[in-house]
Amino acid sequence: MKYSKKQLGLKKSDETLALVGNPNVGKSVVFSTLTGKYRDVSNYPGTTVEISHGKGKFRGKERTIIDTPGTDSLAPLSEDQKVARDIISGINPEKIIQVADSKNLKRAINLFLQLKEFETPMILDLNMIDEAESRKIEIETEALSKKLGIPVVKTAATERRGISNLKKTIENAKKPQIDVEYPEKIEKALNEFKEIFKNRGIGLLYLLEPNEMDSYIKNNFGEEKAQKTYEIYLKAQENYSRDLAYIINQKIRKKSSELFDQYVNQQKLKNTPLREKISNLTMNPITGIPIFLGVLYLVYWFVGYLGAQVLVDFLEVDIFGKIINPYIRDLVIHSIGKGAISEILVGDFGVFTIGITWSIALILPIITTFFLAFSILEDCGYIPRLTAVADKLFRKIGLNGKAVLPMVLGFGCDTMATVTTRTLDTKKERIIATLMLALGIPCSAQLGVIFAIMALLPPYFMYLWIVLIASQLLLVAWLASKILPGEKGDFIMELPPLRIPKLENIIKKTYYRVKWFLSEVVPIFLLGTFLIGVAEVTGVLLKVRQLLRPIVSGWMGLPPETTKIFILGFIRRDFAAAGILDLAQTQLLPIQTFIATVAITLFVPCVANFIIIIKERGVKTALAIVGFIIPFAFFIAGLINQISRILGVL
Amino acid sequence: MYKCTLCGHKFEEPDEKACKSCPLAGNCKQIKCPNCSYDLIPTGDA
The missing domain is CATH 1.10.287.1770 (Helix Hairpins)
Structure with a gap:
């Protein structure tokens, strides 16, 4: 269906002016200043994309101004891009104002060089000029205007600066006169x-x-x-x-x-403030990576010592081990006697003995200390800088800049990060990013428990784990870059200032995250332990254990008890990691703990993540991803076992 | 008005479309930045 003026309730003779621009350039504010208070909003047919249009008078001439969805390209990949294309080629506006973010002019010029091929008279509006000026960015407007062959104006629409000049210039819009030298x-x-x-x-x-x-x-x-x-x-x-x-x-x-x-x-600032110097050091890959490792070590110490040793020892051993669990066990057995139900409730895999004890006494203190550390890093502005370093590294191996973001978000929650992969441009990119998330990015809860496990082992295991997971991720990323064209869909960040974190913010962030964990994750744990308890009582667990014995004990060299951990891993990886932590304290050798941790890091994150992969990518892709990940996780873990045997570590 | 702690984007309406797809979103107090999808906790700054 061809989109036309008729669908906006306009006559063929009505003169239209389209506002086009990249996302987040302040286009809507420019639109409001040009049209005044009144606007019509309609859904573009067959989509959820909203189109605003309103009237404006310029030098006595009335025009209808149409606000198009923000887009980096007119190549019709996403719904927004299709709508922008349809307005430009279907409505064929008499004039176009391209609104640009003055701080990110390169991105605007990329879009301009596509737009200019439509040969519509244009104006380039350098919006957010105030922010560019504060960063000492200077744009030679007149020379640029001459080069492009169109009027170029500066505005700061939020302050209404330059708007009257923009209005005056509208009638002078001209067809662009610049060429891209195509073959x-x-x-x-x-x-x-x-x-x-x-x-x-x-x-x-x-x-x-x-x-x-x-x-x-x-x-x-x-x-x-x-x-x-x-x-x-x-x-x-x-x-x-x-x-x-x-x-x-x-x-x-x-x-x-x-x-x-x-x-x-x-212009470069003459005297760089200390804060700026530290900020630059964190973002330069040469200094940024050692800083990252140092920060990681501090978090590891904080979570591994304070969370996993001091708090867990107190809660698990003193409170649950000596007081709560014996009391509950006696209460249940006295009330309903020994049997299947008491086994499910207080047996080896019971809802109380495992589900509640691990959730409250093992994982909760660990993730609380981890969330506390994460909130400090977030509030002081370090996380965005870490993203910038990751972006530079990923680009070096040719991966799309946009793909870095879901990876960073995955360290918070893989499930929500998988939802984010829908912003990637192609199906291939979305599948690879989903796979990378499910395979190697431990979520915040799991990362906290892994830190706690590593604190039990000699320090080099922690670095070995980082190297192994990072190299495995870089390998997947490198393979992805071979399949996919790089540098598509850049992601633009406006870095918040580096600052001393605010105590109020840290408490609030930690509180919300812990609350989320208790209300959303703990019920899944309890359901999981209930199902495992039923499997134990009905003998299903024993059969699965026998079935997995050649892999778990033969290939990976782990005791048969660890089979239950991998079954828990199907429900949540952090839950299984808690199981490793529990066994590591009593039964596992350091190398066995390491092998089990590697296997569980590479597992599919959780049931919720699996559901979201089905929703976002379809059943076939979800099954293919899981079908690849589980054998791969066992393969890599087993390989470490075999190499350790050859080297005589075991 | 919120400001994303990851990408610095200022926004009034969080991205609710993505949250609707999340199976864990029942009691979640986090909001999603429409620019970068970061899950942020609304604080005095964000």
Whole structure:
């Protein structure tokens, strides 16, 4: 269906002005200042994307202003991008104002170089100029305007600065006059597209995303034109071994970098404040990685000593071990006698003896100290800087910058991070990010327990664990970068200042996270122990144990008791990690503890994560991911056992 | 108005679409940044 002025209740003769821009550039504020108070909001047909439009008068002429969804590209991959494309090519506005974030001009120029192919008169609005100025970013507006062939104005819409100038300039909008130097065959194809569509814009989008654009052209321009377009595309593509989209994006990025370097200057502050110096050190990979390891060591000491030793010893041994559990056990056995139900409640795998004891006496103190440490790091602004270092590292191996974010979020909760992978551009990227999360990113609760386990072992095991998990993740990331084109979908961050954390914030953050753990996670633990208890009583657990014996005892060299841990691992990884911690104190050798920890780190995070993978990626993909992860986890853990045997560690 | 502690984005409406998909979101007090999806706890700053 072709989107037209009619669908916005406009007449063909009504003059329209589209606001286009990257996400979070203050476009909606610019829209409000141009249209005043009143606006109509309608859902774009067949989508949940909302389109705002309103009237504005400029030099006595009334125009309808349409606010398009924020987008980094017009290549129609996401719903927002499709809507932006449909407005530009379907409504065909008389003028376009591109709203840019002055601090991130390169990103705006990338979009501009796609927009300019539609040959619509344009204005470039350098919004958020106040923030750019405070960072000493200087843009040579006049020279840039001359180069692009369109008016360029500066605004700070939130302060209404520059808005009257923008309004005055609207009638002077001009068709852009700058060229991207595409290879000859691509230029030829774009010029042939112009004969069909009257501009090169639709053709450019076809070359960037042929599958999606093919159905768009069939629906809006007919079969014949679609066939002709396809032939032009094929003829152009046969000259290159790489996708045309890759070549075009490379050329666009090259051009925007050139323009950026030429017209944007950032002065360096003469006297860098100490805070800024520390901030820079945390973000430079050479100093940032040792700082990260140091921070990790402090957290490990804090969680491993205070949480896992002082608090756990007190709660597990003194309170639960000596007072609560003997009392509950006696109470249950006296009330209902020995049998299946008492076994489920207070037996070896009982809801009380395992479910409640581990939740409250083992995991709770550990994750509380971990959440406390995490809240301090978050509130002082270190976490965003760590993300920036990870981003630089991942980019070095060619992985999409956007893919770093779900990995960072996974250290909080893998389930919520899996939801975030939907922001990635392609299906392949989403699947790989989901796999990486499920495979190697321990969530906050599990990380806390792992720190506690490592505190029981000689210190080099901790670093061995980091190296093993990091190398395994980098391997997956590197493989992903070989399959996927890099540098797509950059993620822009505005770093909060580094500061001394506020006590009130730390308490509040820790409190909410602990509350979340108690209300959301503990019930899953209890249900899990109940099911395991039933399996024990009915003999199912024994059969599973026998079935897994060759893997658990033979391949991984662990005692048969650890089988129950891996079964718990299907419910939650942190729960299973708590089981390892429990066994490590009594039965396991250090190397066995390490092997079991590696296996459980690589396991699928939890039942909730599995459910969300099904919801987000479908049953087949979810089963394939789990079908890969579980044997892989056992394989790697067993490999460590075999190597240790050869080296004589065991 | 919230400010994301990870990416610095200022926003009024948290991303509720993503939260609706989460099976653990029943009593969760965290909000999701619409720019980077970070789960933040609303405090005096955020």
